[in-house]
Amino acid sequence: MSDEILTLKELAEYLKLTEKTAYRLAAEGKLPGFKVGGSWRFKRTDLDQWIENQKYHTDKLS
Helix, strand or coil: CCCCEEEHHHHHHHHCCCHHHHHHHHHCCCCCCEEECCEEEEEHHHHHHHHHHHHHHHHHHC
16 A cells, blocks of 8 residues: 655646645545645545445445
């Protein structure tokens, strides 16, 4: 497992979102992230788990 830390820009690229959308989702607590000196940071392992949970939640609704 990688404990790589992503910036907001890298997160947006990773999830194929705009930076504005990624920021909004993080600020609303919908993405697993934390702030360092006022800037958002995201652990890749947390994001991968979040993606898996989203897939499970979506499949469950189908």
